[in-house]
Amino acid sequence: MNRIPASRFEMAGSAADEPSELVARGGYVARLSDCVACHSVPGGAAYAGGLKMATPMGAVYTTNITPDRNTGIGSYTLADFDRALRSGVAKDGHRLYPAMPYPSYAKLSDDDVKALYAYFMRGIPAVHQQNRQSTIPWPLNMRWPLAFWNVVFAPSGVYHPDATKDTQWNRGAYIVEGAGHCGACHTPRGLAFNEKGTDSHSAAFVSGALIDGWYAPSLRNTPNTGLGRWSEDDLFRFLKTGRNEHAVVFGSMAEAFNNSTQFFSDDDLRAVAHYLKSLPGDGTREGASWHYEPTQAAAREPAKRQELPGAQTYMAKCSFCHGADGRGQGQWVPPLAGAASSMMQDSSSSINITLNGSGRVVAAGVPDAYRMPSYREQLSDTDIADVLTFIRLSWGNRQSVVFADDVKKLRDQTTPANSSPVILKTH
CATH class of the missing domain: 1.10.760.10 (Cytochrome c-like domain)
Incomplete structure (x- = not known):
C-alpha cells in the first residue's frame, strides 16, 4: 500500500534544454494554479515556502519549491515533480498532507505538468531556505496512513472532457476542478479532511466551507449564499478586476485575485464563469430569495x-x-x-x-x-x-x-x- 506511484515521465530528462516558450507556458499554468499564494509569505521570496496552514491536527508549513538543490526542488526530475504534484509523494518518498491540493492537480494534463516543471526549474531564481517542520504531534504526524487516504479519497487520472458539454464548459471545468483547485477552499470536508465532492457530479462540490477563519462561500447557484444572483459577466468582472456590484474580494480570495485570477486570459475567465453558472444551487438550503427591505x-x-x-x-x-x-x-x-x-x-x-x-x-x-x-x-x-x-x-x-x-x-x-x-x- 505504501508503494510509490509510478510517473508517466520516468524516462524524461531534465529541464535544462526546454524551450523558453514552454517555460512561459509553465508560468501561466502556475498563475492558474496560484502556486505562489501558498508557497510564499509576506516579505519573503516567492515560492520559498514557510506559510503556516492550520489543520484540525496542528499546523503545517508550505515547502520551498524554488530550484535550490539543497532546500528546494532543484534535484527533482520531471518524474519526481509529477509524483509530488499529482500523487502527493515527495522525492524522498514521504507522503504530502492533502493541504497540498494534489487531489485537484491530479487532473492536470501531461503537457501542463511538463510546462510547470520547466517553469520551476528555469523560470524562477533558486532560494536557499530551509523548510519548517509541522506542529502535528506524534502519532498523528505519521505519513504512511496517507497511502490509504489516497486510495479512498484522492481522484486519479487527468481531466477527461465531458462529451455532452461544449468546449468552453470543459475548459472551465478543467480550471475549476483541476488547476484552480477551487474546491480546496470552497468544498466542505469530511472527518478525514477529504473534500466531500471533487467535480460537477457532486452537489457538495464548491458548496461552501469554513477554512482557516474564513467561510468560503458557495460557488453554486444558490440565490442568497451562492452565485444565483450573479451573471456570467458579473463573475468575469469579479475575477478580472476583484470587484463588481455584488462584492469585493477579501480574505483568502484577495490573495487568489492578486496573484492568480486577474492574470487569466479573458477566454479562460469566461470559461470559468460559464462553468460555474452551470452548477445548480440547493433550493432546500435556504428560504425565499433575498429582496431589499428598508432598515428598521x-x-x-x-x-x-x-x-x-x-x-x-x-x-x-x-x-x-x-x-x-x-x-x-x-x-x-x-x-x-x-x-x-x-x-x-x-x-x-x-x-x-x-x-x-x-x-x-x-x-x-x-x-x-x-x-x-x-x-x-x-x-x-x-x-x-x-x-x-x-x-x-x-x-x-x-x-x-x-x-x-x-x-x-x-x-x-x-x-x-x-x-x-x-x-x-x-x-
Missing part, C-alpha cells in the same frame, strides 16, 4: 437607535462607506444588504473582516484606495457581535445573531490582515 425604523431615527443593539455602532462606523441603507458604493464599496456573508449561517467571515480588516487588493499593479479597516482595537467583542447582528437582520437579510463568544474565539485565533501581500511580478 429605530435605525433611521437617531433618538431611537439606542433601542436597537448595533444600530448606533453601524451608523457611526460603517454607514459612511456601506451606506445607511446597506447598499454600498457601487463597485468600490460592497453592499452588506443581500451580501452572501450577511446571509450565511456561519458568521466567521463577517467577524474576521470586522476584527482584522481586509488585505490590500492590487489590480493591474495598482493598490486599492478603499479597504475595510481593522476594528480589533476600537470595538469590543460585544460591540462587534451587536453590529454584525444588526447587519444580519437588516435590509431583508435573514440570519442568526452573532454572540460575543464567537467574536472572542476568532479574536484569539486571528491577526490583522497584512497590508503588504505577496505579489508575484509579471515577467
Whole structure:
C-alpha cells in the first residue's frame, strides 16, 4: 500500500534544454494554479515556502519549491515533480498532507505538468531556505496512513472532457476542478479532511466551507449564499478586476485575485464563469430569495437607535462607506444588504473582516484606495457581535445573531490582515 506511484515521465530528462516558450507556458499554468499564494509569505521570496496552514491536527508549513538543490526542488526530475504534484509523494518518498491540493492537480494534463516543471526549474531564481517542520504531534504526524487516504479519497487520472458539454464548459471545468483547485477552499470536508465532492457530479462540490477563519462561500447557484444572483459577466468582472456590484474580494480570495485570477486570459475567465453558472444551487438550503427591505425604523431615527443593539455602532462606523441603507458604493464599496456573508449561517467571515480588516487588493499593479479597516482595537467583542447582528437582520437579510463568544474565539485565533501581500511580478 505504501508503494510509490509510478510517473508517466520516468524516462524524461531534465529541464535544462526546454524551450523558453514552454517555460512561459509553465508560468501561466502556475498563475492558474496560484502556486505562489501558498508557497510564499509576506516579505519573503516567492515560492520559498514557510506559510503556516492550520489543520484540525496542528499546523503545517508550505515547502520551498524554488530550484535550490539543497532546500528546494532543484534535484527533482520531471518524474519526481509529477509524483509530488499529482500523487502527493515527495522525492524522498514521504507522503504530502492533502493541504497540498494534489487531489485537484491530479487532473492536470501531461503537457501542463511538463510546462510547470520547466517553469520551476528555469523560470524562477533558486532560494536557499530551509523548510519548517509541522506542529502535528506524534502519532498523528505519521505519513504512511496517507497511502490509504489516497486510495479512498484522492481522484486519479487527468481531466477527461465531458462529451455532452461544449468546449468552453470543459475548459472551465478543467480550471475549476483541476488547476484552480477551487474546491480546496470552497468544498466542505469530511472527518478525514477529504473534500466531500471533487467535480460537477457532486452537489457538495464548491458548496461552501469554513477554512482557516474564513467561510468560503458557495460557488453554486444558490440565490442568497451562492452565485444565483450573479451573471456570467458579473463573475468575469469579479475575477478580472476583484470587484463588481455584488462584492469585493477579501480574505483568502484577495490573495487568489492578486496573484492568480486577474492574470487569466479573458477566454479562460469566461470559461470559468460559464462553468460555474452551470452548477445548480440547493433550493432546500435556504428560504425565499433575498429582496431589499428598508432598515428598521429605530435605525433611521437617531433618538431611537439606542433601542436597537448595533444600530448606533453601524451608523457611526460603517454607514459612511456601506451606506445607511446597506447598499454600498457601487463597485468600490460592497453592499452588506443581500451580501452572501450577511446571509450565511456561519458568521466567521463577517467577524474576521470586522476584527482584522481586509488585505490590500492590487489590480493591474495598482493598490486599492478603499479597504475595510481593522476594528480589533476600537470595538469590543460585544460591540462587534451587536453590529454584525444588526447587519444580519437588516435590509431583508435573514440570519442568526452573532454572540460575543464567537467574536472572542476568532479574536484569539486571528491577526490583522497584512497590508503588504505577496505579489508575484509579471515577467
